[in-house]
Amino acid sequence: MKIQGKMFLWLSFFILAMAVLYGLWSKEPVGTTALFLSFGLTVMIGFYLAFTAKRVDAMAQDNKEADVADEAGEVGFFSPHSWQPLSLAIGGGLAFLGVAIGWWLLYFSLPLILIGVFGWVFEYYRGENQNQ
Template sequence: MREQGKIFAGFAVFVLGIAIWYGIWSKDPTGTTALFMTFGLGAFIAFYLLFTSKRVDTGAGDNPQAEVSDDAGVQGFFSPHSWMPLSLGIGGALMFMGVIFGWWLMYFSVPILLIGLFGWVFEYYRGENQTQ
């Protein structure tokens, strides 16, 4: 985690320099604001990774002598047959289209989005996949 934190810190410093240079030369407030927000996002991620790396064991990514196979194994549990991400994607796309075409589209997108969200969160609490 420490190496990834250093990478994001370097990215944040780079984007900060670009944001200052872009703001001085272009006089464009929108792009300058977006670049400063990108700097903030990179800085937040770098802070989290560097802060957390002190509290967890070092992984294979932090060891310069590590082999690729040292990081092999189970990375987490991912539902193999869930339709809920599709519902979330459709609801999110309709919601963003509502911003573009009209706020009335939110009336159709919010229920689809909520069905996908609650269905995905509680997928393993009901039905054939219920855990005991």
């Protein structure tokens, strides 16, 4: 985890240097703004990874003599079957399509988004997955 945080922070300083150089050389505001926003995003990701690396035990990628098999095992818990991401994807797609076609399309997309969000949040509070 430690090396990922350092890599993102190094990348952020490179992006900052390129944003300043690009802004001075081209005098084009859109690309310069995009590069400065990219700098901000990489700083946030790098800070998060560096901050959480202090709270997490050392992983295999932090050890220079580790093998690939040292990191084998369970990664985490993932829902085996859920229809909620499909509802969110369709609702989000319709919402973004509404920006291009017309705002009236949001009337159809917002219920799908709300169904997907509430279904995903409360997925393990009802049905066969409910805690007893």
